[in-house]
Amino acid sequence: MAKLNTKPNIAAPDDFYADLLAIHDGLSKEESDALNARLILILANHVGDRETLAEALAAAQARN
Amino acid sequence: MLDKPVETGGKKIFETPLYPYRQSPDQKPDAKVHHPVVIIGAGPIGLAAAIDLAQMDIPVVVLDENDKVSWGSRAICFAKRPLEILDRLGCGDPMVDKGVVWNVGKVFFDDRQVYDFNLLPEKGHKRPAFINLQQYYFELYLVERVFDLQRQGKPIELRGGNKLVSVKEKDNGVNLSIDTPDGPYRMDCDWLIACDGAGSPVRAMMGLDFVGRVFEDNFLIADVVMDADFPTERWFWFDPPFNRGQSALLHKQPDGVWRIDLQLGWNIDKEKEKQPENVIPRLKAMLGDDVKFELEWVSIYTFQCRRMEKFRHGHVIFAGDAAHQVSPFGARGANSGVQDTDNLCWKLKLVMDGLAPDSLLESYDVERIHGADENIMNSSRSTDFITPKSEISRIFRDAALDLSERYDFARPLVNSGRLSVPCVYDGSPLNGPDLLTDAPARTRPGAPCPDAPLGEGFLLGRLGGKFQLLAIDAEVPDRIEDGGIVAEALRISAADDPSGDLAARYLGAAKSAVYLLRPDQHVAARWPSYDEAAVKAALRTATGRA
Incomplete structure (x- = not known):
């Protein structure tokens, strides 16, 4: 993990988490899945850097 | 008419x-x-x-x-x-x-156009x-x-x-x-x-x-003769109302013939779908009831990579x-x-x-x-986008299409086919040295020569069919021979192309260049200036005699 920031980086994490859940309020499973996919693509584009993205993909894959 | x-x-x-x-x-x-x-x-x-x-x-x-x-x-x-x-x-x-040349494409998703593009x-x-x-x-x-x-x-x-x-x-x-x-x-x-x-x-x-991968899908392709005023554009539909859950493509050809590709899915009766009484209603749903057309050719294909x-x-x-x-x-x-x-x-x-x-x-x-x-990699990726093979792959595909309507960033993710571009033979045993520093990567050894304006014509019109030494603002002999194989000189100057394209494609920051080119217009090796021993060695390498 060279480029991906895995340290705490979000100010007011509880607020963000609540916001993340709030956008799913009242959505069906299908609508939520679609929203998540759009969100992933938007965030991935913001990151842009392929190495960082590759590390993020691997980080998401890693399970204990 | x-x-x-x-x-x-x-x-x-x-x-x-x-x-x-x-x-x-x-x-x-x-x-x-x-x-x-x-x-x-x-x-x-x-x-x-x-x-x-x-x-x-x-x-x-x-x-x-x-x-x-x-x-x-x-x-x-x-x-x-x-x-x-x-x-x-x-x-x-x-x-x-x-042939018909087109530059504008439109992408439709569901019942709406999500974006258009110009190939420029x-x-x-x-x-x-x-x-x-x-x-x-x-x-x-x-x-x-x-x-x-x-x-x-x-x-x-x-x-x-x-x-x-x-x-x-x-x-x-x-x-x-x-x-x-x-x-x-x-x-x-x-x-x-x-x-x-x-x-x-x-x-x-x-x-x-x-051996390879079979894609479980069928496409109906039809050549349709019609007097329609669709513009000379490529239109691609994902999940349109007239072909739910599938894709469609409309392309113009010469003689007022339009090419239509309709994805049909896997479990279909091919012979039945090919019959005009089944094809015509599909085309009417796509083109509109009032468009008059005639079928020239209909076929159904499945494909493999x-x-x-x-x-x-x-x-x-x-x-x-x-x-x-x-x-x-x-x-x-x-x-x-x-x-x-x-x-x-x-x-x-x-x-x-x-x-x-x-x-x-x-x-x-x-x-x-x-x-x-x-080619197999690129066309498989297009196929995976056009015909998603899993629920999650469809979810991401639809997300990219949805976003493409509002945000530019998502448009490069939309894949309705990546245009064929020639491959660069990187790592080929025929490639010689690349000693032209600060030169463009697109003309590195193994690459096909990109065209460029040259005087009244174009560079590629003067290349090919034999080995050549392309000298740009450099001294080279008329011909060089090694083991019976000859490379002939083509001497040009960056000044031969006032637009600067030639220099941008072949020199970059370099002042001069000598390229050894193969008969198929691919670059074998390049240097800043002529060196007989180096060129002969590269000629041997490019002909499997190293």
Whole structure:
């Protein structure tokens, strides 16, 4: 993990988490899945850097 | 007013025998028949190979069980690089004059247009990014070029009604049995080039592998003649109301013929779907009830992405769909096949002339397998986007399409086919040194030469068919020879192109350059200035004699 920031980086994490859940309020499973996919693509584009993205993909894959 | 399709005695071109069966002296009993090169298949790839060889004065016989150009638009999109190769083969002009050039594409999702794009092709090229042209015209112009060469006395023969029935490898050659309306005959050849399509009978007769991925889907393709005012654009639909859950494509071709591709899904009755009473309602739903049209051709295809493990098997060499098959998205079938023969023919000539070792042909495998793998990867990715294979892949596909309506960033993710671009033979054993520092990567060794304006014409018009030393503001001798192989000088100056494209593509920050170029217009090596020993060494490397 060279480029991906895995340290705490979000100010007011509880607020963000609540916001993340709030956008799913009242959505069906299908609508939520679609929203998540759009969100992933938007965030991935913001990151842009392929190495960082590759590390993020691997980080998401890693399970204990 | 629509142009009428070419008519020949009241028949359409694909209904007209162009090279009908005629008995050859080879069929006389007890004739001992030997030909240097025999090509199986008079499709786009076989004809391109035959023309290339005949232009180099290698006698060539093309055998095909048929005697006409193919029916239906089939390959339809021809990209810049194959058009440049056709220029070298002497038949680029009729293709481009007839073809339809388009730059604007529209992408639809569900019931709405999500975005449009303009390809904005790079300036300073003789040929467009690509043209739409029915495969029957493509084949027709190649056949006409064959007839031209025959009139010039070139050793090229096209035998219709000649069906290959067996292939037997022998020492330093191949033994063939051929069936004709007058019965069978035999011939020997030194080299056999199999351009006999995805179902290659040669490959089957030799029991060779053809492994890869089958895509479980069916596409209805229709050539529709209509007097409609759709603009000259490429329209692609994902999940449209008239073809729910599937995709659709509308493309303009010459003569008022439109190409329509409708994805049908997997579990369908192909014969039933092909019937006009089933096709016409589908097309009406797409085009609108009031559009008058006529069906010229309907076909249903499934496709596979696969290739042979090796394209060269002794004295039998496979090219085009016979060697590799891709999905149609991105127009990489015929386009890559023409690049196969472009790569092969000069090598075969050197080997036949005894100037290069047989092992030079191994580089055909290396370079064109590299090309095939690139094409298979790109066309498989397009297919996975167009026809998602899992729930999550559909979710991401739809997310990208949704976002593309509002946000630019998502548009490059939308994949309705990536246009065929020529591959760079990075890592090829034929590549020499790249000693031109600060030069553009696009002209590195292994790359096909990009076109550029040069004086009143274009650079590529002066390249190809032989080894060349391209000197840009550098001193080189008129010719250099090594082991009987000659490279001729072409001296130019960056000042020959006031637009600056030539310098941008071949010099970058460098002040001068010397390029060693192959007969197929690929870069072999480059330096800032001429060094005889270095050029000779690179010439040996590029011809498999290092």
